[in-house]
């Protein structure tokens with residue numbers, strides 16, 4: 001199962017080696033992080049990042065190994081933006097000459113970059129960005145300027161204190177004419193003494209949610225006061241500006257300017273299963289250790305994992321972790337394919353890839369963020385302790401619902417893709433993830449054939465149910481949209497239904513990828529049978545949760561919906577004996593989990609007790625402030641009624 005989770009034996013070995021490397025090195029200790037102040041926390045992260053870079057070079061780690069190393073170090077920092085956004089932006093949007101000049105510098109970290117798109121006033125609406133890049137023909141330069149307070153760049157990670165360079169997105173202006181938003185490579189700091197270059201205001205935007213997690217990152221604010229950069233620092237794969245000030249667009253579609261976001265959204269989907277599996281591992285192990293009620297004749301109480309209600313909250317999350325792992329793997333292969341096509345100037349699959357990355361990013365991050373919080377509740381009161389590992393994980397994870405495309409905004413992008421697909425149905429056969437929309441007639445006419453709970457243990461029945469629900473919701477939206485004279489008005493009016501239809505479409509993708517995975521790639525019958533159980537749990541849990549959709553679209557009868565729920569309860573009993581094996585298969589080490597409740601050895605209570613004594617408040621019996629503020633109250637002998 002560990003191999004099935006990792007994707008291959010080689011993938012398992014690489015990640016396992018890196019997990020052990022990090023866990024066994026005292027530099028990467030992280031248990032004390034929540035006790036550090038911001039400055040110490042930040043410096044500590046700089047130290048770890050520098051040491052990691054040294055390890056990567058000394059041990060000659062491959063790109064894959066380096067990624068896993070950074071993952072297990074488990075502290076967001078400037079290198080994330082450098083590797084995940086700055087470098088890909090140059091790769092995807094730079095010309096050959098630009099790549100030749102900038103990539104070697106970035107790949108050896110002689111320069112450190114960030115991705116400066118969002119502004120104080122605009123994040124989602126990229127076309128609404130206000131920073132200007134005005135071409136000056138006399139000097140062959142662009143003048144970068146922040147004309148308003150709301151045009152201040154706001155959020156870019158690593159920008160406040162570390163990055164020497166940034167890809168800055170700004171409105172291109174030539175001779176007073178606006179030519180859309182483009183990316184520019186801008187140097188921010190001196191490579192000699194790290195001071196901000198003249199004309200730039202740079203700072204940190206302040207503390208963020210949680211304590212020890214995202215505050216390791218220096219998210220920054222940046223303002224330009226007429227800062228000049230050479231013309232050849234505009235990323236010119238999509239559009240070019242000549243030294244005469246002529247603006248030209250190549251055959252490459254404008255959407256490629258958004259390509260870096262496609263790449264990172266794909267990574268975010270692949271990473272969702274890491275965060276969810278981490279929370280599920282903690283909650284499952286603890287649910288086996290924790291006992292409440294049910295003691296007979298002085299015997300042990302019941303393990304809380306044996307309560308059906310605990311299972312009904314925990315096991316769907318376990319199944320979701322596996323579903324997200326497989327859909328992440330699938331999306332990665334879709335992305336690798338589109339990347340190769342884009343390099344060869346084939347842009348045909350970009351719209352579908354954009355819809356998949358946007359929608360699955362929204363689906364997986366929302367479910368993971370909610371799932372981590374559910375796991376905290378599944379651990380009862382102790383889940384609220386930092387030493388459970390869950391509060392910090394939650395604080396680290398929740399912004400994923402906002403960054404790289406706010407989730408609702410992303411679902412509306414999926415909706416645009418679906419509406420376009422439906423309106424083209426007469427003359428263009430949909431392919432890939434939208435192919436089911438080409439079979440609308442049977443999907444709209446046939447109803448579910450399930451008659452017993454057992455009938456739900458059938459991939460075809462499940463797939464057809466999810467296809468019919470998505471098709472009916474999408475087509476329904478399309479029909480109602482057609483009644484509006486102004487399509488944009490209609491889209492806005494129906495946006496709530498469109499977001500729901502998009503979610504149905506994305507859930508169909510996750511369910512069908514899980515089923516495909518079972519059909520083709522699982523080594524070992526035992527592993528395959530166990531994963532089949534999780535696949536059914538995932539699908540029937542979604543069906544139960546959204547049964548309103550399945551009933552309202554008329555595909556299911558109430559009886560069939562209740563049979564699905566009956567089967568789901570039976571499936572929980574099949575998951576129970578393997579629950580620990582399922583979470584051990586994630587291969588999360590204690591160092592990575594950083595959780596007393598989720599320890600591999602199950603030795604929870606003594607370690608919980610021990611962890612409490614490490615709190616700085618327990619350094620002495622009488623702490624600072626007691627004599628000054630508490631003792632006087634005790635000694636005054638006043639009664640509040642007399643005050």
Ligand SMILES: CCCCC/C=C\C/C=C\C/C=C\C/C=C\C/C=C\C=C\C(=O)SCCNC(=O)CCNC(=O)[C@H](O)C(C)(C)COP(=O)(O)OP(=O)(O)OC[C@H]1O[C@@H](n2cnc3c(N)ncnc32)[C@H](O)[C@@H]1OP(=O)(O)O
Pocket residue numbers: 067070071074075076077080081084115117118123124125126127157255256258259261262264267268271350351354396403404405406409413416
């Ligand atoms: C604790 C452990 C840490 C360890 C870490 C270890 C390793 C790290 C690994 C990975 C890192 C992973 C995650 C990162 C971690 C943390 C986060 C850090 C950084 C975060 C960065 C950011 O957030 S960067 C800013 C991101 N901003 C956004 O996403 C903005 C969202 N808005 C948009 O994308 C768009 O503007 C839009 C989609 C809303 C479009 O708006 P609209 O005005 O309607 O569109 P346009 O007119 O501009 O264009 C419309 C046409 O373009 C198509 N389209 C839109 N987007 C794309 C796209 N991306 N690709 C292709 N096509 C696109 C759209 O379909 C329209 O097409 P048609 O015209 O044909 O219909």
Ligand SMILES: Cc1cc2nc3c(=O)[nH]c(=O)nc-3n(C[C@H](O)[C@H](O)[C@H](O)COP(=O)(O)OP(=O)(O)OC[C@H]3O[C@@H](n4cnc5c(N)ncnc54)[C@H](O)[C@@H]3O)c2cc1C
Pocket residue numbers: 081115116117118121122123124125154155156157214219399402403404405406407408409412
């Ligand atoms: C931790 C973190 C790290 C980040 N790192 C970076 C970075 O490195 N570089 C960078 O450039 N940016 C970064 N960002 C910024 C991030 O990309 C934006 O915050 C994100 O894209 C959301 O945009 P917004 O803040 O403008 O949200 P808004 O769009 O203002 O969202 C507010 C609300 O409005 C709703 N809404 C907006 N538009 C619509 C619409 N058309 N229809 C319906 N509802 C709508 C949203 O659903 C949401 O509920 C980071 C953000 C965070 C939290």
